[in-house]
Amino acid sequence: MVQILVYGAVISAIYAMLAVGFTLIFGVARILNLAHGSFYALGAYGVYALTADAHLPLWLAAIVAVSLVACFGIGMERVLVRPLRRSTLAVLMITLAVNLMVEQVLLLIFGSEARNVPSMVGATYHLGDVDISGQRIVALSGGIAILAALWFFMQHTRLGSAILAISQDAEAAQYMGIPSDRIYSLVMGLSAGIAAAAGVLVAPFQTVIPGMGLLPLIKAFAIVVVGGLGSIPGSIVGALLLGYTETIIAFKVSTEWSQIVSVAAVLLTLILRPAGFFGKRAAF
Amino acid sequence: MRLRLFSSMAAMVIALGCTWVAYPAVAQQDQPIKIGVNTAIQLQVGRDAIDAAKMAIDEINTGGGVLGRKLEMVVADEGEAATEGPKVGIAAVNKLTGEDHVDVLIGGYDSGVTLGELPHISRAKTIFLGIGSASPAIQQKVKDDYEHYKYIFRVNPTNSAKQADGLIDFIKGKLKGELGYTKISIIGENAKWVQDIVPALKKGAEDAGLQVPVAEFFDVQTADFSPIFTKVKDSGSQYLMIILSHAASDVFVKQWYDAKVPVPIGGIDVKGQDADFFNRVGGKAISEVSTNFVLRAPITDKTVAWWDKFVKTYNRSPVYTAGGAYDAVYIYANAVAAAGTTDTDKVIKALEKTDYVGVRGRVQFDELHEVKDGPGYVNELFVQWQDKGERKVIWPKEVANGKMISPPWLQQN
Numbered sequence: 001m002v003q004i005l006v007y008g009a010v011i012s013a014i015y016a017m018l019a020v021g022f023t024l025i026f027g028v029a030r031i032l033n034l035a036h037g038s039f040y041a042l043g044a045y046g047v048y049a050l051t052a053d054a055h056l057p058l059w060l061a062a063i064v065a066v067s068l069v070a071c072f073g074i075g076m077e078r079v080l081v082r083p084l085r086r087s088t089l090a091v092l093m094i095t096l097a098v099n100l101m102v103e104q105v106l107l108l109i110f111g112s113e114a115r116n117v118p119s120m121v122g123a124t125y126h127l128g129d130v131d132i133s134g135q136r137i138v139a140l141s142g143g144i145a146i147l148a149a150l151w152f153f154m155q156h157t158r159l160g161s162a163i164l165a166i167s168q169d170a171e172a173a174q175y176m177g178i179p180s181d182r183i184y185s186l187v188m189g190l191s192a193g194i195a196a197a198a199g200v201l202v203a204p205f206q207t208v209i210p211g212m213g214l215l216p217l218i219k220a221f222a223i224v225v226v227g228g229l230g231s232i233p234g235s236i237v238g239a240l241l242l243g244y245t246e247t248i249i250a251f252k253v254s255t256e257w258s259q260i261v262s263v264a265a266v267l268l269t270l271i272l273r274p275a276g277f278f279g280k281r282a283a284f
Numbered sequence: 285m286r287l288r289l290f291s292s293m294a295a296m297v298i299a300l301g302c303t304w305v306a307y308p309a310v311a312q313q314d315q316p317i318k319i320g321v322n323t324a325i326q327l328q329v330g331r332d333a334i335d336a337a338k339m340a341i342d343e344i345n346t347g348g349g350v351l352g353r354k355l356e357m358v359v360a361d362e363g364e365a366a367t368e369g370p371k372v373g374i375a376a377v378n379k380l381t382g383e384d385h386v387d388v389l390i391g392g393y394d395s396g397v398t399l400g401e402l403p404h405i406s407r408a409k410t411i412f413l414g415i416g417s418a419s420p421a422i423q424q425k426v427k428d429d430y431e432h433y434k435y436i437f438r439v440n441p442t443n444s445a446k447q448a449d450g451l452i453d454f455i456k457g458k459l460k461g462e463l464g465y466t467k468i469s470i471i472g473e474n475a476k477w478v479q480d481i482v483p484a485l486k487k488g489a490e491d492a493g494l495q496v497p498v499a500e501f502f503d504v505q506t507a508d509f510s511p512i513f514t515k516v517k518d519s520g521s522q523y524l525m526i527i528l529s530h531a532a533s534d535v536f537v538k539q540w541y542d543a544k545v546p547v548p549i550g551g552i553d554v555k556g557q558d559a560d561f562f563n564r565v566g567g568k569a570i571s572e573v574s575t576n577f578v579l580r581a582p583i584t585d586k587t588v589a590w591w592d593k594f595v596k597t598y599n600r601s602p603v604y605t606a607g608g609a610y611d612a613v614y615i616y617a618n619a620v621a622a623a624g625t626t627d628t629d630k631v632i633k634a635l636e637k638t639d640y641v642g643v644r645g646r647v648q649f650d651e652l653h654e655v656k657d658g659p660g661y662v663n664e665l666f667v668q669w670q671d672k673g674e675r676k677v678i679w680p681k682e683v684a685n686g687k688m689i690s691p692p693w694l695q696q697n
Contacts, residue, residue, distance in 0.1 A: 007510050112326045112364060113558070114534040116566045124544045133542030205539055206507055207532040215505060250511035255502040256474060258511075 002128045004247050010136045012243030013143030017198040018216050019223035019235035020147065021191035027230030028167045029184040031081060032088070034095040036195055036220055037213025038102035042069045043196025044203035044212060045106055048115045058120055066196045073192025077185045085184075099213065106210035117203035139201040146197055147236065150190070154232070163187060167230070222262035226269045227276050234278030241265070316356035317349075317626055319613060320386030320410075322376045322401070325361045328558050329393045329416055329605045334359055335598050336606035337390060340613035350617045351624065358384045362397055370400025377401045381408035387626045388413065390612045393605060395419030395444075406432045409628055411635070413616060414438040415608030420445045423652040434632055437653040439615060440608025440644065441577045442664060446657050448481045450575065450664035451525065451551060452488035458666070458679050458688070460492055465522040469498035469547075471512055472527030481527055481552075497521060509536050513545045526551040534565050541568035544693045550574065550666070559601030562673035569669040571691045573678065576667045578607030578644045581677045581685045583665075590643040611642030 022036045046065030050056045056064065076098060084090035121134025154160035165173040166183050174180050198216070206212070223242055227234030242262055250258040269276055321337050323330035334357075341355040349355060360380050363372025373394075380386045381404070389405060392398040393416030402425060405412045412435055414422065420443040425433040441447070459465045470485050472478035478501065486499045497519035502512060516524050524547045528536065533555035540549060550573025555561060557576050562569050580591040580601075590610065594602045619634035620626055640647045645662040647655055655662050659682070666679035668688060676686025689695070 003510070003514055007508070011508060107326070113328065113560075114532065114555075114564055116534070116538075116564050118566055119542065122542075124542065131543045131545070133539070135542060205535070205542055207535045209532075215507065247511070250508070251514065254500060255506050255509070255511055256500075259503045259505055 003130045004244070004251055006127055006130055006132055007136075007251075008244040008247035010132075010140045011247060012240045013140050013147075014198050014202055015219055015223055015243050016147055016236050016239035017143050017194050017201075018220040019227065019239050020150065020232055021194040022217075022220040023224040023227070023230055023232060023235045025187050025191045026224070027232070028163055028187045029077075029085070030088070031077075031085070031091055031095070031184075031188070033188075033191070034092060034217065035076065035098035035102070036095075036191070037215075037217030038099045039069050039073060039192040039195035039213075040199040040216045041106060041210070041213035042072065042102060043199030044117065044206075044208045045110065045115070046196065047200045047203055048110075048117050048208055051118065052115070058118060062120075062197075062200045065200055066193050069196035070189040070193035074185045074189040076192075077188035081188070082181065082184070099217075103210045103213065110210065112210060115208040117200075117208060119204040133205065135201075135204045139205075142197070142201045146194060150194070150232075159186070219262055222266045225266045225276055228278035229276060231276070231278035234276055237277055316354045317620065318384060318386040318388075319355055319357050319616070320380035320384060320389045320391075321357055321359045321609070322362050322373065322380060322389055322391035323359070323416070323605070324364055324393055325359065326364060327393070328560070328603050330362070332602045332606035333391060333393070333415060333609040336594065336602060336608075336610040337613050339594065339597065340610045340617075344613070344617050350620050351626075355613070355617065358386055360384075362391065362393070365394035365397045370397045373397035373401050374404055377404050377408070381405070381410045386410065387620075388616050388631075390415060390609055390616070392417045395422065398422055402433065402436060405435055409435065411435050411616070411628060411631060412437065413612040415440045415612055416605045418442075418444040418447065423654040426653045427651065434653075435628070437635060437649060438655055439612040439647065440655065440662070441604060442655060442657045442662060444481060445484075447552060447575065447664055448484045448488070450657075451481075451485055452492070454550075454666050454679050455485070455489050455494065455525070456492045457681070459523055460494055463522075463688075465494065467495040467497060467519070467521050468523040468525055469516045469519060469521040470496060470500075470525040470527075470551075471498065471516070472501055473504045473529065474501040475504065475529065478527045478529070485525060485527075507532070507535060509539045510543065513540060513543055513547075516547055517545060521547055523547060524549045526553060528552065528556070529554040533561070537565050537569045537572060541565075541570070541691075544691075546694060548573075548691055548694065550668070556669075557603055557667075559603060562669050567673065570671070571668060571689050573666050573668045573688075576665050577604040577662065578602070579665060579667055579675060579677055581665070581683055583645055583663075583683055584641050584643060586641070587643045607642070607644045611640070611644060611647060614642065615640050615647060 025031050025033050043065055046068055047061045050061035050064055051058055080094050081091055084094055119135040120138050123134045125132050154164060162178045162183055165178055166180055170180055223238035224235055227238030242265060246258040246261045249261060321334055323333045338357055341357055345354050358380060360376035362376050380389060389410055389412040392414045395417040398417040399422060418441055423438055426436055468489060470482055472482045482499055486496045489496050498515050526549055533553050548571055553574040556572060556574035580588055582588060615638055618640060619631050622634040623630040636649060638647060638649055646660055650656055657663060665677050667675050668678050670676050670689055677684050678686060678688040
C-alpha cells in the first residue's frame, strides 16, 4: 500500500508537469502543440550534454538546460507558430515538424544509444518497507515545487493575471491593453520550461534516447483529455488519476496492462464526458 | 599458297576464338569479389559488424585476396528495427543484390527484419551469412524448403532456443550447483522470441528443483520497473533472470541499482552486451551478468589477438556481431577458395563442409545451415560487469576467467 502511494505520487507529479504545460498553451493560445514531447527530450539531452561534455555541475546544468529549452519554446512560437496561428491544421503540422526535426537532430548529434544522466541524489531511502531512490524523491519534490510556483505565478502576479485574462477572453484582454502576442510567447516558454524540467528530473532514472518525447506526449494528451483541455486543475487531477491507476495496475495486476490505462481513459472520457472533468466544452 | 593463307586464317580464327572464350575469365579475374554488409549503421552492433568485416577483408587482401581477386565491401543500412520495421532492411538487401551485384551478404541483427528479407535474398540467389539474428524460424526455412532457402546460413549467434538451453545450464550449474540457490524469478520483455524462452526457462528451472515464484512479461515501453522489483523482492527470490533486447536495458539497470534491489540480475540483455554499456549507465550495471558470444578471453587461439587488434584499430571494444562478421568473411573466403569459383551453388556446397576455427570457437554448420554449438564449438558465454567496467567470463567453467561477484549492497564485509 505504501509502495503504491509513494511510486504513484512520483509518477503523478511527472505526468502533471507534462500535462500542465500542454494544457496551458492550449488554454491560452489555442495551440495544440505536438512538439511538447520535444521539450521534455531537449531538457534531458541538455542536462546530459552540459554535464558530460561541458562538465558543468549537475544543478547548474539543470537550470541552464531548462532556461535554454524555455528560450527555444519562445523562439518556436515567435518564428514558426505565430505566422500560422490562424490555421489550427497548419499549427498542428508545424509543431509535428518541429517534433520530428528535434528527434532527428538529437539522433545525428548523440546517436541512437541511450545516454546517462547522473542522479542528483545517489542514496536510497527506506519508507517503511519501501526502498525508494533519492532521485525519485527529488523528482517528486521538484514537481510539487514547480507546480506550486506556477500556481502562485498565475494567481498572484500581474503577468499571471494577464495570462488568465487572455485565456478567458483574448479579444477583451487585447482591448484592455494586454499584448496577446507577447503573452503567447511567454506561455510557450513556460510550457517548454516545465516540460524540460520534467525531462531533467526523470533523466537519471529513465532512458535518454532521441525518441524519448513520444510517450510523454501521449500521456500528456491523455491526461488533458481526461482533465479537460485548457484546465490546469483538470490536468493535475487527470495526472493523479492516471498516475495512480497505472501504478495500482502495475503492482496488483501486471506492468504489461498498465500501458493500456491512458488509451482506455481517453476512450472512456470521449464517450462519456467529451469535455473532460474540468473542461467547459468538448475539445474536439 | 592457298594452303598457307587458309592456315593463317584458321590460326587467326582460333586465336580470336580463344581470346573471346578467355575474355570473361580474365575480366572476372580483374573484378573484386563483392561482400555486401546489410546492418543497422546507427547502432553499435552495426558499426562493429562493418569494422570487423573490413578488418578481415583487409587481412585477406594483404595476403593476396582469394583466387587472385581482391575483396571489396559494400554497406547498406538496415535501419532500426524497433522504429522502422523490416522495410529498410528489405530495401538494403534489394540494393546490394540488385544494384551492387554483391557475391555474398553478411549481416542482419534483428530477427523480424531478417525474416522479412529472406524471400528477397532467396529470389536474388545470393548467399547470406547471418551474424546477429537469433530466431530459429530463420534457419527452419532451409529445412522446410531447401531449394529456395539453401542460400541462408547463420554464423552467429546460436539461435534463441539454444540460448535458452544455455541459460538452463547456467541455472543448474552456476545458480543451483555452485551458489546453492533454490528460488529464482524470470522476467522478459513481451516479444515473440522471449515468449518462447520464458516458459522453457521456467520449466527447466523447475525440473532442476528450483522454485520460480515470478515468471512474467513486461511491455517493451515500460518506463518504471519498481512494481516488478517489488514483486521479485517480496517473493524471496535469490536471483532475477532477465530477457531483454528491445526494452530499455539502461532504465532497468539504473532503477535496479538506485533502489538497491536485494536480488542479483543476469540473463540475456542485448544492449548490456555493448562494450560501452557500463559507462552509459554510469557504472550501475555492476554485477549484472549478460550472455555474449565473444570477449577478450582465450576462447580460441585467435580470440585475444583479434580483440586487441580491433581495440587498437577502432579505439573501442567490439560487440558480438563483430566476431560474427569477422569470422563470416573468412568462412566465405575459404569456401570460395575451396570451390575454386564464386559460383553460388558450388560455394554453398563448400560452405556446408565448413570446419573453421574462428574468434568465437570452431564453426561447422548443421543440416539447417545453423552454426553448431556445444563443447568445442561456438558457445554462449556468461559475462559479468565488474569493477571499473571490466568484464569477466564466469560461465561455462571451461572458459571462465573470473569469479562471480555480488551487487555492492549485497557484498558481505
